[in-house]
Amino acid sequence: MNCEESLALMHLYLDGDASEEEAQQLREHLKICPDCNQHYRELKQTESLLSGAAYELSAPAGFTASVMANLPKEKKRAGYMRWFRAHPVITAAAVFFLFMFTSVLSAWNSDSSVSVSKQEGLIVENDLVIVPEGVTVKGDLVVENGDLDIRGQVDGDVTIINGDLIEDPGTKVNMASVDNISGEYQEINRIFGWAWYHLKELVTF
Amino acid sequence: MENIIKYHIKNVKKGDHAAFEEIVSFYQNKVYHIVYRMVGDSHEAQDIAQEAFIRAYTNIHSFDENRKFSTWLYRIATNLSIDRLRKKKPDFHLDAEVKGTEGLDMYSQLAADQALPEEEVESMELQSYIHKEILSLPPKYRSVIVLRFLDDLSLAEIGEILDLPLGTVKTRIHRGRELLRKKLRHV
Structure with missing residues (x-):
């Protein structure tokens, strides 16, 4: 082994990368070569001085608190994202x-246009659906976006969405009208009721 | 330890401010150590170390939890240090000597205040001398030497921190070690 090879091996050895065989070769060479021996001692001393210097430092007092105080305030939007x-x-x-x-x-x-379930005998005038006198509507009646005036009979349930059952102040028509319905009467004007009704429809059919 | 850190990082990602305090408190000495050895001045080091933690906090979502947090954090710290060194005037090495002397002042000040035993004063002077010699290395050798003696970092990890291939890390360590040998052999 020449001195150049020996020098390269010294660094490998100090890195912990030298094999046992290489380490043995290096030791043999260091025994017979005073220059390399000196060089190796100096490297070894450098290493130990450096590792001695490694654990000396600690951050200044209050460092953590200072970092925490200087952290950017999180933006609301970033937080949501x-x-x-x-x-x-x-x-x-x-x-x-x-x-x-x-x-x-x-x-x-x-x-917002009037719609009514298809039944015979109904009269539709603008926003008003009329069950004429003497007519009996078979099945359930649904009126959407319009008022309902029942003069005859409804043989089933009545549902009015976004409208009213016409009430004539003189003659208690409302009461009479409801009496003319053989099934359930339901009036839906609120959006949630409306949505719920449609949702039920969706599930039922 | 690595698991506790991972747990804290998860909480930081969830927006837990306090969990970050645990991380800072655990790594502060190591980060400060790296930065101080790199830039040489304690005020500047404190400034950069703080900046490193703030950057880690603001970029925590880009940190991949399958990797080692320390590697990522040290990388931020060394990059900030190297940036700071680049921004300095080209006569940095002269500058470093001055900074080194400041370091010496600080140590001697400390020694005078606390009336340390003689061996400790000697040890402080030696530490200050070593610090000055590390600072006199060109930054590319300085970074590998500083990292190598910190926290049992493997050469592969040093490569990852500095974004260098393993072979380059080794070459720089050998070169840095030779440069320091010449400076420290008479100690």
Whole structure:
């Protein structure tokens, strides 16, 4: 082994990368070469001085508190985004309900024309649906976005959505009208009731 | 320990401010050590070390939890230190000598205040001398030497922190060790 090879081996050895065989070769060389021996001692001393210097330092007092005091205040928006990222399922559900809600709302607002379940003998005048006198409507009657005036009979349930059962102040028509319904009478004017009704419809059929 | 740190990081990611305090408190000495050895001045080191933790906090979501947190944190710290060194004037080495002397003042001040036993004063002077010699190395050797003697870091980890191939890390350690040998052999 020449001195150049020996020098390279010294560094390998100090890195902990030398094999047992190489270490043995190095030791042999250091015994016979005073220059390399001196060089190795100096390297070894450097290493121990450096490792002695490694654990001396500690951060100034109050360092942690200072870092904590200087952390940026989290922006609200970033906080929400983080939350959304952390809870994908809830986010998906929230988005779904948002779309549901807006579509329900737009349906509620746009759908303003009168519609009535198809039954024979009904008269429709503008927003008013009339069950004429002497007529008996078979089956359930549904009136949407219009008022209902029952002069005859309804043989089933009556549901009025976004409208009223006409009341004539003089002759208790309302009471009479309700009496003319053989089934249940239901009036829905609130949006949630309306939505609930449609939801029930959806599930039932 | 690594598991406790991972647990704290999860909480920081969830927005738990206090969990970060645990992390800072655990790593503060190591980060400060790296930065102080790199830049040489204690005020500047405190400034950069603080910046390193703040960056770690603001970028915590880009930290991959499958990797070692210390590697990531030390990388931020060394990069900030190297950036700071680059921004300094080209006569940095002269500058470093001055900073080194400041370090010496600080140590001797401490020694005078607390009237330490003679061996400890000697040890402090020696530490200060070693610190000055580490600072006199060009930054590329300084960084590997500083990291190598910190916290039992493996050469592979040093490579990861400095974004260098293993072979380059080894070459720089050998070169840095030779440079320091010449400076420290008469101690």
